[in-house]
Amino acid sequence: MNFNNQKPLIHLENISKSFDGQLIIDELDLQIRENEFVTLLGPSGCGKTTLLRIIGGFETPDTGKVIFDNADITHLPPNKRPLNTVFQKYALFSHMNVGENIAFGLKIKNKPADYIAEKIAYALKLVNLDGFEKRKPDTLSGGQQQRIAIARAIVNEPKVLLLDEPLGALDLKLRQDMQYELIRLKNELGITFIYVTHDQEEALTMSDTIVVMNQGYIQQIGTPEGIYNEPENAFVADFIGESNIIDAIMIEDKLVEILGSRFACVDTGFGKRKPVDVVIRPEDVELTSKEAGTLEGVISHLIFKGVHYEMEVTAGGFEWLVHSTGMFPVGAKVGIKIDPFNIHIMHKPESEDEEAVSIEALEEQS
Amino acid sequence: MANLLRKKENNTFIIGSPYFIWVVIFIVVPLIMIFYYGLIDRNGNFTLENIAAIAQPVHLKALRLALWLGVIATVICLIIAYPLAYILSQTSINRYGFVVFLFILPMWMNFLLRTLAWQTLLEKTGVINNILVFLRLPPLNIINTPAAIVLGMVYNFLPFMVLPIYNSLLKIDPNIINAARDLGANSVKVLQKIIFPLSLPGVISGITMVFIPALTTFVISNLLGGSKILLIGNVIEEEFTHAGNWHLGSGLSIVLMLFIIVNMIISSIFDKTGEGNFL
Ligand SMILES: Nc1ncnc2c1ncn2[C@@H]1O[C@H](COP(=O)(O)OP(=O)(O)OP(=O)(O)O)[C@@H](O)[C@H]1O
Numbered sequence: 001m002n003f004n005n006q007k008p009l010i011h012l013e014n015i016s017k018s019f020d021g022q023l024i025i026d027e028l029d030l031q032i033r034e035n036e037f038v039t040l041l042g043p044s045g046c047g048k049t050t051l052l053r054i055i056g057g058f059e060t061p062d063t064g065k066v067i068f069d070n071a072d073i074t075h076l077p078p079n080k081r082p083l084n085t086v087f088q089k090y091a092l093f094s095h096m097n098v099g100e101n102i103a104f105g106l107k108i109k110n111k112p113a114d115y116i117a118e119k120i121a122y123a124l125k126l127v128n129l130d131g132f133e134k135r136k137p138d139t140l141s142g143g144q145q146q147r148i149a150i151a152r153a154i155v156n157e158p159k160v161l162l163l164d165e166p167l168g169a170l171d172l173k174l175r176q177d178m179q180y181e182l183i184r185l186k187n188e189l190g191i192t193f194i195y196v197t198h199d200q201e202e203a204l205t206m207s208d209t210i211v212v213m214n215q216g217y218i219q220q221i222g223t224p225e226g227i228y229n230e231p232e233n234a235f236v237a238d239f240i241g242e243s244n245i246i247d248a249i250m251i252e253d254k255l256v257e258i259l260g261s262r263f264a265c266v267d268t269g270f271g272k273r274k275p276v277d278v279v280i281r282p283e284d285v286e287l288t289s290k291e292a293g294t295l296e297g298v299i300s301h302l303i304f305k306g307v308h309y310e311m312e313v314t315a316g317g318f319e320w321l322v323h324s325t326g327m328f329p330v331g332a333k334v335g336i337k338i339d340p341f342n343i344h345i346m347h348k349p350e351s352e353d354e355e356a357v358s359i360e361a362l363e364e365q366s
Numbered sequence: 367m368a369n370l371l372r373k374k375e376n377n378t379f380i381i382g383s384p385y386f387i388w389v390v391i392f393i394v395v396p397l398i399m400i401f402y403y404g405l406i407d408r409n410g411n412f413t414l415e416n417i418a419a420i421a422q423p424v425h426l427k428a429l430r431l432a433l434w435l436g437v438i439a440t441v442i443c444l445i446i447a448y449p450l451a452y453i454l455s456q457t458s459i460n461r462y463g464f465v466v467f468l469f470i471l472p473m474w475m476n477f478l479l480r481t482l483a484w485q486t487l488l489e490k491t492g493v494i495n496n497i498l499v500f501l502r503l504p505p506l507n508i509i510n511t512p513a514a515i516v517l518g519m520v521y522n523f524l525p526f527m528v529l530p531i532y533n534s535l536l537k538i539d540p541n542i543i544n545a546a547r548d549l550g551a552n553s554v555k556v557l558q559k560i561i562f563p564l565s566l567p568g569v570i571s572g573i574t575m576v577f578i579p580a581l582t583t584f585v586i587s588n589l590l591g592g593s594k595i596l597l598i599g600n601v602i603e604e605e606f607t608h609a610g611n612w613h614l615g616s617g618l619s620i621v622l623m624l625f626i627i628v629n630m631i632i633s634s635i636f637d638k639t640g641e642g643n644f645l
């Protein structure tokens with residue numbers, strides 16, 4: 001989906017927030033368009049929940065504005081905002097049954113009883129839990145509670161649904177099922193999702209747009225493909241998927257020296273003899289016979305992972321991570337070859353500060 | 367495996383035994399004695415007369431008054447304690463320590479002394495009336511009235527209402543409240559539909575913890591009610607001390623125990639349904 005020509009539904013302008021003198025979100029700027037599935041992705045403690053709470057109205061930013069549909073809602077209390085939240089730990093009302101939980105928002109809005117009953121039935125069907133009206137939340141499994149929390153939010157027909165690691169507590173199988181269910185729900189209801197996760201695979205599978213955060217800064221905003229294939233910096237490359245991140249020297253346009261061997265690449269404009277970081281995904285490293293490769297190495301580890309073999313290759317003093325459907329036994333001497341298109345060159349951060357690329361810098365680049 | 371289990375049971379028994387002994391000496395033995403004395407007459411024959419004695423007008427009046435003052439004191443405690451507990455639970459300053467300190471502090475002082483202090487304060491020529499007279503206001507004639515007894519009950523038992531409510535309010539996950547606000551509830555709705563129902567277990571245990579000591583007290587009514595106002599506690603005390611009729615005292619105690627048991631059963635039923643379908 002392409003959202004670039006759409007007007008933003010939510011605009012976070014220059015948001016900063018600190019707790020106890022510690023800066024948690026630093027001058028953050030973000031636009032979210034109608035119907036977009038935006039995922040905030042980042043390591044634990046990077047400020048994802050805090051940002052979501054600012055959008056939901058549970059936290060006021062120290063500086064900056066939250067614009068919703070062209071209106072400034074920075075100081076609007078949560079009960080007056082046209083969005084609903086699915087909380088990180090469900091937050092179901094334990095003293096009410098499932099039906100009453102789902103009806104809560106509608107009863108507050110004084111909807112007629114038959115409308116409410118209809119909505120409960122519809123929502124329960126949507127989350128595949130028909131007939132659970134009379135159950136108490138504490139008699140439900142984690143996944144079922146999760147789905148009730150989602151049902152409770154969506155019956156209010158919010159324009160935006162905020163989801164804070166809604167699948168965090170579920171096992172892999174259930175998580176995958178729920179991922180499909182959420183995408184189906186979103187398409188059926190046509191609402192904007194702002195989704196928080198620290199699971200990069202989940203982010204890649206579900207989102208239209210991924211916002212990679214670290215320490216309160218946005219590191220990169222892009223489509224899943226863009227973020228995976230063209231990480232802006234070493235943090236993003238390392239955080240999204242597994243990768244080999246290696247110090248290298250850009251000899252000239254389209255030629256890079258990695259661990260003493262020269263590789264052809266496709267990037268230009270880095271200047272001559274400039275230190276850079278290169279990212280090479282494990283599946284992009286080709287293992288060949290010793291003579292056919294650009295770099296020579298020895299297999300040091302071999303693990304069968306089902307779909308592929310995972311190998312570690314010591315070459316040029318670096319432990320390369322390699323995924324391949326073919327395998328070489330431990331101790332075998334191999335050659336390493338990389339397609340020029342699969343070598344991704346990144347600027348080296350000049351200082352600690354620059355490592356956390358702020359959004360302005362990103363916007364200037366694009 | 368079986369050995370391991372047995373060993374564990376042994377351990378629990380050893381660790382728990384001081385408590386067990388304490389329970390036997392101070393709870394089980396007195397209970398047995400009360401039932402023993404209550405169910406026999408002076409000649410050692412079985413009788414229900416000591417229990418039936420509750421029907422005598424004097425005793426009935428004392429019981430009714432005790433129930434009535436107990437209810438009033440409990441209601442007043444609840445009205446004061448709930449907002450207080452709510453405000454305390456909202457303040458983040460020094461969360462636990464401060465509150466516990468506030469309520470434990472007066473408890474370090476002897477219960478008798480605190481009640482005696484009220485006697486001095488309330489007396490016809492006591493501190494409060496001196497101040498009132500000095501301000502040219504009419505003096506209060508509260509000492510030796512039921513009002514003074516209720517005041518003493520409220521003063522002494524208020525912490526027992528505040529602490530359980532405060533605890534149950536603290537236990538409410540802030541995210542539950544956030545979720546309610548997120549779904550459109552304003553502060554009044556949040557209080558009415560989320561906070562109050564979820565704090566109900568604390569309210570119930572607070573009611574029990576105030577009502578039972580209020581129902582059975584004799585010290586407060588002795589000191590603040592003069593000798594004219596008799597509560598059932600005073601009657602029983604009288605029988606055990608001055609009248610020396612342990613049989614009648616025990617019989618009336620059994621009746622009072624029935625009221626306490628009924629109170630506890632009602633509160634446990636209410637608690638269960640209360641946690642359930644309150645909406
Ligand atoms: N109310 C608060 N008071 C003080 N510090 C807070 C508060 N809320 C959050 N923080 C701090 O802000 C930082 C970011 O927290 P946040 O909950 O936003 O992280 P997160 O990205 O959601 O992490 P996770 O993935 O673990 O949920 C943390 O260091 C946290 O300790």
Ligand SMILES: [Mg+2]
Nearest residue numbers: 048049088164
């Ligand atoms: Mg979080």
